[in-house]
Amino acid sequence: MKVLLGSQPAGPSRENEDFAAAVPGAAVLLDGAGVAGAETGCTHGIAWFSATLGGLLLSAITTQSARPLSECLADSIRAVRSLHGDTCDLAHRASPTSTVVAVRASAGVLEYLVLGDSTLLLADLDGKATAVTDQRLDEVGKRLRAPVDALSTGSPEHVAALAEYRDALTRLRNQPDGFWIAGPDPLAAEHAFTGTAPVESLTSVTLLSDGATRLVDLFELATWHDTLADVGSVGPDGLIRRVREAEAGDPDGRRWPRGKAQDDATVLHWVLS
Template sequence: MATAAAEPGRVNEDFFAAGPTAAVLLDGAGIRGIEEICRHGVAWYTTRLGGELVARLALADGRDLVSLLSEAIDAVASSHRDTCDLTDPSSPSATVAILRLTGDRADHLVLGDSVLVLDRGDAGLAVVHDRRELVVRERFGSAYEAAPEGSAEKDRERERYVTALRANRNQPGGFWLAKDDPAAAAEAIIGSEPILDLTDATLLTNGASRLVDRFGAADWPSALAIVRAHGPAEIIRRVRATEQAGGIARDDATVAHCAGLAD
């Protein structure tokens, strides 16, 4: 696993944990000044939600991943509902990617724009990603992206863009994240594969997957070849180089590679 904060000295709001039979990856989301809405902040939320998920996955009681995520969201919401404004659309939230080995199956869940890539050998790659947020961003973000940097127009378009994202977060026809409503878990993309059909799996937050799905600097087979040959940190290094060359704002980035699943 490799991870890097968006900027040196800034808190990394990603979370990753793994045990013998499960891996959990979260990517926190929030706005500047979020402490006025939630005194704990985004990094606290991802760490707390990740811990709730790890604890439930460790029980190995056979419950489905949607139920476990729903319970974890509810537990975290209950722990700070009395002190923070969870009804605010900008209160802390997170994307979720889970891989769990149980019996002879590998179950997975993805909520939000983190990515899980499963290598099924001769059957090829299965890229599990939730594109609903991307659709919303493309629908409302084109004017913001096109506006000149540093201009009043840029500021106006950014405000409209952020307002549109808030209005579509955890709403029908919009996109879904782990936040305060346990029902959001039912919107996750889920699936299951025979473990013997898998060689490995790679989990990426969108700050790392952008090498492929935003920058087009690699495709998924070549990205996995980079991970296998040079390790997950090389993906992040290439992302940072592309961001610097294009003057693109950086994001927290995490890559976790789970090898030898069938073993």
């Protein structure tokens, strides 16, 4: 099993809230989200949540190979809840959450699960790159983001508008008319996108947090095929470096309005053949 992994926090003094790991036959990637610091209601923090959930999920999908990925995710969410339910306010509106991408190869079949706005990139034998992405968060965001996108990223006005936007977004989290993401409620796992593909039809699978997909889905400077080619030629770290170069050219978000000038970025590339 050949796996290439690169991950970089949003800034040198920032904690990386992404988590990615692989074992023979399986891999996971999670992108933690929430309101920084004590406002989450969790004494452990967002990075702890994504890493703990990711580790438990990876263990579950490898040791319980007969259970569907969505059930493994629900079990893992329950397990994390039990670890800090007595010390943290899990009913807090900004309790830590995380996107989830999980893949498992067994008996010639690749199973996958995607929840939230991280991306799974499947490369077939013909070189075609197929992206599996949960667009529900983006669709909700587009309805609410106009006041944020009209302002310079990082300005006081932008910070205030972004806080209002996040409040509105939080009210739609894990709601039928909103979007779904892993948090305190195991029910979210039932709303993940799942599917399968024959392992023999694929050359690689690539898991990416949304901080690593900006060249495609935010900046529109590349295609998914370009992304796959970049990972193959310069590796995950090289792809992230290209994202950082684009971000550095637009620090105020004038060309590409966005909530964060830079975001945690993680790429896990699993070569199948």
